[in-house]
Amino acid sequence: MAFVVYGAGAIGGLLGGSLARAGEDTVLIARGANLAAIRENGLRMEIAGRTETVRVRTAEDPASAGLRAGDTVILAMKSQDTPAAVEALADAAPPGIAVVCAQNGVENERLALRHFAEVYGMCVLCPATHLEPGAVSAFTEPYYGVFDLGRYPHGGDGTAERIAEAVTASGALSRVRPDIMRLKYTKLLGNLANAVEAAFGADAHGELDADAARLRRLAEDEGRAVLAAIGVDPLPAEEFWADYAALTRTEPRPDAATRGSTWQSLRRGAGRAEGDYLNGEIALLGRLHGVPTPVNAELQRLTRRLARTGAAPGSASAAEVLARAGA
């Protein structure tokens, strides 16, 4: 079984580089300046302050990745890029590949399942950055991340066990969790704050100002109301994050101002960000099930606008968003 890691940013770069370093047959699908830098110089990985350069095979799309039946493709692009990526994969892949969604949100698995029978959700607990081509960083020890997975929509199987073993042998921790989507819905509640820290900034300790903290709370409250309406019972937040905190120590980031994945999209001027699949997931489910979600709808709109206009992270006003949401 070969691993094809599709999307070579913070999460895909770390997973692909670490699997290759551990001796797994691995191909990274990358694009643009990132692909050029990895091909020219290798992938620079900094994990908890230690830097190394890993040579890893690359491809510019699924058609040139040499995919074979039995391979595992790990989706590691942001969710807004999944529809196009999965279509390109469907056009190129032989039958019998496994597709793992190493992504936040809960929509990627559905998008993959439309084309592939064997789909796995992966809950990614791995604070990581990718701010320049060819370079990725992670900040935790002894594992560079925790990547539990399970078959979608639920269950475990031998393929999941083999993937978990390989990811664990690469320096992370990965366990098979038959209830993987419960974990991913629980994580989604935390990721509603991605838009908040990206739009309004945080101090050197990651603390939000009072208006931004209120938006974060309101967004999470709406998220909980929506999950109750669809019959999803998230894990208690303290239990979920305490389990993770007990497994890893977080080293300070070299640049203390660096934040989460949506912040990084704005910082890189990526033009698009993941809000439609984080706050936008709550807005969508709220509309389907009659639950008001004005705060998440505003955060979704704001994230789109900031990304589209190339605005700097931290440049929006939380008071204005509270007012627009009527909160």
Ligand SMILES: NC(=O)C1=CN([C@@H]2O[C@H](COP(=O)(O)OP(=O)(O)OC[C@H]3O[C@@H](n4cnc5c(N)ncnc54)[C@H](OP(=O)(O)O)[C@@H]3O)[C@@H](O)[C@H]2O)C=CC1
């Ligand atoms: N970073 C973090 O700390 C964490 C991230 N996550 C989640 O993990 C997922 C990945 O996030 P992250 O690694 O931060 O994202 P990044 O933006 O760092 O990396 C995604 C990479 O995928 C590339 N990509 C997108 N579409 C394609 C395509 N069709 N072909 C080739 N490459 C493609 C992007 O290229 P380009 O730049 O050209 O668009 C980019 O290099 C997200 O769902 C995120 O929410 C979860 C936990 C922590």
Ligand SMILES: CC(C)(CO)C(=O)C(=O)O
């Ligand atoms: C939990 C957090 C914020 C870690 O960086 C994350 O999931 C992300 O950046 O998307």
